[in-house]
Structure formats: structure tokens, C-alpha cells
Amino acid sequence: DSGVTQTPKHLITATGQRVTLRCSPRSGDLSVYWYQQSLDQGLQFLIQYYNGEERAKGNILERFSAQQFPDLHSELNLSSLELGDSALYFCASSASTGKREKLFFGSGTQLSVL
């Protein structure tokens, strides 16, 4: 158990809908990262927060947004969903942003858009 909690584990929804994925980082970790894993794309970096502040952005679509709350949990909001958004979404956390800090991953949320 990595200590990172993601809910829900599975999510099935329809095109055009909006969903929220939730992540609780390991106790004490200030940094949260979101990744999207599609079948043939590996892990695509979406966005990173550190202590409530957005720090880095990857190839995150405008339909997607995220935030990190004062209690350090984070939410990833996906709207106007398309079939191509179906993927495994990972949240990861690290204690800080030091070079040696490794990421601890949650078990992921499998999103299926029908």
C-alpha cells in the first residue's frame, strides 16, 4: 500500500458528461501529480500541485482542470467527456520536489466513457 488513495476505482459514464476524480496523498506529502495512462501512450503527465499551488502543467486539455485543497487532497475534473478520454488516471504524491524525491502512486481510477 503506497499510502495514496484514489477514488473511485472505476467510473463509467457517457460522452458529454463531467466527472471528478479524487486523490488523497500520503500523509505529509505536499506535492501531487496527475497522470493519464492510455493503452498506447504510456503515462502522460497532466498537472502538478505543491502545497495548494499549481507548479507544472503538461498536456492537459482545456476540458480538464484540477486543484489541490488546503488539506492537500486533490481533485481532477474532466468535463465534456469524449470516448478518447477513456483511460487509467493516476494520482501520485511526493514529500517535496527535491530531485531525489520519488513518486508514490495511487491505484488509479479507470475511466470508461461510453
Added chain:
Amino acid sequence: AQKITQTQPGMFVQEKEAVTLDCTYDTSDQSYGLFWYKQPSSGEMIFLIYQGSYDEQNATEGRYSLNFQKARKSANLVISASQLGDSAMYFCAMREFLESGRDDKIIFGKGTRLHILP
């Protein structure tokens, strides 16, 4: 431009043999970190090993070692005495710091699927 390249989409290796998974990276930074993660069929991401760009010695963690060649920008993972449980997807990743010095992200390669044959 792709920053992490894993050229082997899939590999088949006989049990108990050593296996090398290739990873090359691209960065203009002098200070960066390199990671390897394992993703078994269950889906979780498991940290294996870390190598810092200024580390003088190659990293080792049990049966895992990292063949770090800085000038070639390669960070190959070596698994000694492979086991059936090593069958999984393996990802190479790099942590780089962006221009501001405050921001960072960890980017992953597309992975190598390793199959260990009995």
C-alpha cells in the same frame, strides 16, 4: 520532442537469465533524477530504483541495478536472475526542473513489456 525513449516495446526472457531494459533520455539540465517503475498486470506503479545525475556510482537495489551512462544519456535497468514475477510493464522516468527552478515534472517513457518464460 520525446524526452524519454524506451526502444523495446516488448521482450521475452527465459527465467533466471539477466535482462537489460533500455532507456535513453534528453535534457539540457545538469541536475536531474532518473527512476524506474514496474507496473504488473494488477495496474499499480511500483518504484524500483533511482539514479541522480551527480551520483558517482550506479544505483543498485537488490536484483535491480541501473547502468547509468551520462555522456550517452542512457539509464538502462538491469534485472539479474529474472523471476516469473518480474513479468510486467517497466517504465523509465526523469525528473527535471523547469526554467523557473520552482517547477518540476516527472515524465515517463512509453514502457517496455517484459515477459519471463518458465
